[in-house]
Amino acid sequence: MSADSPSPSDIRTAQSADQLRFPCKQCGGTLQFEPGTTSLKCPYCSTINEIDTSDAVVLELDYGEYMRKLQSAAPVDTVLSVKCTSCSADIDPPKNITSFACPFCGSNIVAKARECSVIKPNAVLPFKMTRDQATTSFRQWIQSRWFAPNALKRQALLDAALHGIYLPAWTYDSFVTTRYSGQRGEAYYVTVGSGKNRRTERRVRWYPASGVVQNNFDDVLVLASESLPREKVEDLTPWDLKDVEPYKEAFLAGFTAERYQLSLPDGFQQAQQLMQPTIDATIRQDIGGDEQRITGKQSKYDNITFKHVLLPIWCSAYRYRGKVYRFLVNARTGEVQGERPWSPWKIAFAIVLGLLVIIPIIWFIVVNRQ
Numbered sequence: 217m218s219a220d221s222p223s224p225s226d227i228r229t230a231q232s233a234d235q236l237r238f239p240c241k242q243c244g245g246t247l248q249f250e251p252g253t254t255s256l257k258c259p260y261c262s263t264i265n266e267i268d269t270s271d272a273v274v275l276e277l278d279y280g281e282y283m284r285k286l287q288s289a290a291p292v293d294t295v296l297s298v299k300c301t302s303c304s305a306d307i308d309p310p311k312n313i314t315s316f317a318c319p320f321c322g323s324n325i326v327a328k329a330r331e332c333s334v335i336k337p338n339a340v341l342p343f344k345m346t347r348d349q350a351t352t353s354f355r356q357w358i359q360s361r362w363f364a365p366n367a368l369k370r371q372a373l374l375d376a377a378l379h380g381i382y383l384p385a386w387t388y389d390s391f392v393t394t395r396y397s398g399q400r401g402e403a404y405y406v407t408v409g410s411g412k413n414r415r416t417e418r419r420v421r422w423y424p425a426s427g428v429v430q431n432n433f434d435d436v437l438v439l440a441s442e443s444l445p446r447e448k449v450e451d452l453t454p455w456d457l458k459d460v461e462p463y464k465e466a467f468l469a470g471f472t473a474e475r476y477q478l479s480l481p482d483g484f485q486q487a488q489q490l491m492q493p494t495i496d497a498t499i500r501q502d503i504g505g506d507e508q509r510i511t512g513k514q515s516k517y518d519n520i521t522f523k524h525v526l527l528p529i530w531c532s533a534y535r536y537r538g539k540v541y542r543f544l545v546n547a548r549t550g551e552v553q554g555e556r557p558w559s560p561w562k563i564a565f566a567i568v569l570g571l572l573v574i575i576p577i578i579w580f581i582v583v584n585r586q
């Protein structure tokens with residue numbers, strides 16, 4: 217891993233969608249990124265425009281340097297930014313459009329100018345799955361929800377509009393040294409009781425233990441978006457982070473990119489929590505014995521680096537009886553997660569059907585025991 221000190225352009229004012237227009241070299245039309253490739257494709261003349269990734273390298277950024285840079289950041293400029301009042305998504309608006317539907321929840325929102333300073337993404341996982349592939353997954357998923365209302369299935373297939381969205385995330389690396397205190401348990405067995413009550417019991421002798429362990433963490437992923445149900449996004453894992461590309465705006469052509477809502481230091485606090493189970497497992501291995509107790513620990517985090525990476529998903533937000541439901545697809549692996557309402561009539565029918573099957577069985581068992 218290599219670290220890179222921040223340049224003035226790394227912490228920058230957010231850019232408007234106008235800066236993400238890439239003209240076709242053949243006809244001048246606006247290009248869009250083609251999922252599953254490293255090229256832009258013209259929707260008008262189908263000309264392929266390759267993205268130059270030959271000399272690009274994703275660098276780990278020094279956490280300490282960026283924290284000092286953020287604390288002394290200069291005044292920011294006023295830029296066009298959108299924050300949805302329904303789901304709090306913070307995104308770039310579509311080009312030349314100031315009123316549109318939020319891709320996260322479907323609410324109508326209006327773009328307003330506000331000041332914001334952001335850390336520029338330095339890595340991106342490009343889209344791999346196409347819109348047609350994601351639409352097929354959506355149809356299969358919604359049709360497989362037996363307990364969903366039939367009206368929802370008809371409405372969802374008609375109304376679902378899939379949006380390609382890049383979600384912001386942080387990844388952290390760190391070398392962690394932990395001093396701990398605890399106890400090591402050594403099991404032994406004794407025979408107690410007599411006659412029919414004679415038995416063997418397992419007991420444990422405890423001995424004090426202390427020491428120092430070290431862990432080297434690489435790419436601890438923390439989602440920096442709060443616009444979608446966190447448990448659904450977390451269930452989209454794994455992400456093939458070893459295949460990230462250095463950030464180029466061309467990868468965003470035709471897609472929406474959300475800005476992070478979780479700050480760099482708050483993200484590192486969450487990363488530290490994610491590191492704890494691994495640290496505890498290392499401590500227990502170091503203590504040894506048959507059982508272990510950890511009574512105290514203190515960790516020191518060194519060589520902290522991070523990446524600001526954009527993760528690709530296909531998202532559909534549809535409304536059913538006034539409530540928003542979302543459908544998400546990992547645009548790298550095809551993993552599907554979604555929300556749906558439940559049909560009380562179908563649930564009641566399933567319960568009645570189950571009773572019709574169980575009651576005769578119970579009656580048969582009772583009769584045969586008499």
